[in-house]
Amino acid sequence: MxxxxxxxxxxxxxxxxxxxxxxxxxxxxxxxxxxxxxxxxxxxxxxxxxxxxxxxxxxxxxxxxxxxxxxxxxxxxxxxxxxxxxxxxxxxxxxxxxxxxxxxxxxxxxxxxxxxxxxxxxxxxxxxxxxxxxxxxxxxxxCAALTAWNALYGGPRKLKPGDVVLTQGSGGVSIFALQFAKLGGAQVISTTSRAEKGAKLRDLGADVIINYAEDSEWGQTAKSQSHRKRGADFVVEIANTMVQSSQAVANNGCIATIGRRGDSERGAGTSHSSVLATVRRILVGNRQLQEDMNAAIxxxxxxxxxxxxxxxxxxxxxxxxxxxxxxxxxxxxxxxx
Incomplete structure (x- = not known):
């Protein structure tokens, strides 16, 4: 072989x-x-x-x-x-x-x-x-799908209909998170830096598209465009953008951090004192979660x-x-x- x-x-x-x-x-x-x-x-x-x-x-x-x-x-x-x-x-x-x-x-x-x-x-x-x-x-x-599923369904608080989910970019984890969130009846806000990818994300079901290359304060924008302007119940954080993710997350929401892509965002610690949310590190997921995900798919x-x-x-x-x-x-x- x-x-x-x-x-x-x-x-x-x-x-x-x-x-x-x-x-x-x-x-x-x-x-x-x-x-x-x-x-x-x-x-x-x-x-x-x-x-x-x-x-x-x-x-x-x-x-x-x-x-x-x-x-x-x-x-x-x-x-x-x-x-x-x-x-x-x-x-x-x-x-x-x-x-x-x-x-x-x-x-x-x-x-x-x-x-x-x-x-x-x-x-x-x-x-x-x-x-x-x-x-x-x-x-x-x-890996990618199970990571996204774990971010939404693997923690103490599970995604429920009417929740708001913020995804970042158009990689495998982010797209699966978008798809699973829509499957669960959530509003999805997706960020991207390219208009053509934004159009594709909308075709997959994203309700709001934010171009982070044009909006340096996209965290506040995401919160303002979320359902009832309460912020995101789940932030799928893949890009070391904790300052903006902290601005976007709802009170008692969850920031699911994924991947290690270098140093943390500069100044990230300054945003945490005013945020009432859980930061949860995701390391893919266990076999039981994978079997649950496969059944849902x-x-x-x-x-x-x-x-x-x-x-x-x-x-x-x-x-x-x-x-x-x-x-x-x-x-x-x-x-x-």
Whole structure:
């Protein structure tokens, strides 16, 4: 089989394609043949040596994939051959809050990931994908979609109809948050710096579009345009813009912070003294949340937003290059040859 590995931390140039034997599943393991994978911002960070934890040497990158089980170990009871599955992001995070030990079991980081034709997983490290989605569509779910779902439904306060959700930009997490928020009956305010992406966000259901490149005080603008001008019940914070997010959030709302993209916004601490809100750090989510999310996607027939440009497995370097340029809208998916 073929697999990509990272030989170092020199970005795209570190990606190497290898030929290796197909692995055999152990007693409690399943062998998965992948049909599609998708990229996340963390894949770029890992390739550049910028990730927040140390990664495995010569790691197989990637965390998001969908495939079929082609072999099962003799003691497997959770799955059978032919079932369509995705691996979970934190291989040991099955339920409850994330633990330190779970953080050390990340696909495509501390453990080999999914940018390969076949992989073996413990049976508890996989979930069945929605029957309403293709492999290509389901490959977008394990990291970005679950992160968005966790931001809205994984905390003590869950999204409810009539809530206000503020999303930032047009990356995978933000678009899934928009879609899940509309599914739950919320008003959605979306920020972007490009008019053409704003139009696409509106097509997906965003009720209010704010161009943050033209409005430096977009936090106050978001609050003023929210339902009853109370502010956002949920802010999906991905851009280190805590000053503006703090201005936008409602009293007793939640700012869900996602990703590590460098230093915190300068002056962020000055905005907190007058804000009555919860700041909640999101680290993807557990298996139970992923199964709940998949059930909601299946029942609602929600379709992930996938970028219009397609790539094959041998074109992974080109997919990385395209992704890091930031011109995509939605998830960048790579299908197997």
């Amino acid at each position: 073929k697999q990509w590995v990272l030989s170092g931390t020199c970005g795209i140039d570190s990606l190497q394609l290898q030929d290796v034997p197909i692995p055999d599943p152990g007693d409690y393991e399943v062998l998965v043949k992948f049909h599609a994978v998708s990229l996340n911002f963390r894949d770029i960070m890992i390739a550049n040596g910028q990730y927040y934890i140390k990664t495995k040497d010569r790691v197989i990158p990637g965390s998001d994939a969908a495939g079929e089980i082609v072999r099962v170990g003799p003691k497997v009871t959770r799955f059978s051959t032919g079932q369509r599955v995705s691996p979970i992001f934190h291989l040991t995070h099955l339920y409850g809050s994330v633990k330190d030990s779970d953080i050390q079991h990340q696909l495509g980081g501390t453990y080999d990931g999914v940018f390969c034709e076949y992989a073996v997983f413990n049976e508890h490290g996989c979930v069945e994908i929605p029957s309403t989605l293709s492999y290509r569509e389901a490959a977008t779910l394990p 299946e029942v609602s027939h929600l379709k992930p937003q996938i970028d219009g440009r397609s790539f094959k497995f041998h074109e992974l370097k080109e997919a990385y290059d395209y992704f890091q340029k930031g011109s995509h809208f939605g998830k960048v998916v790579v299908e197997f040859d």
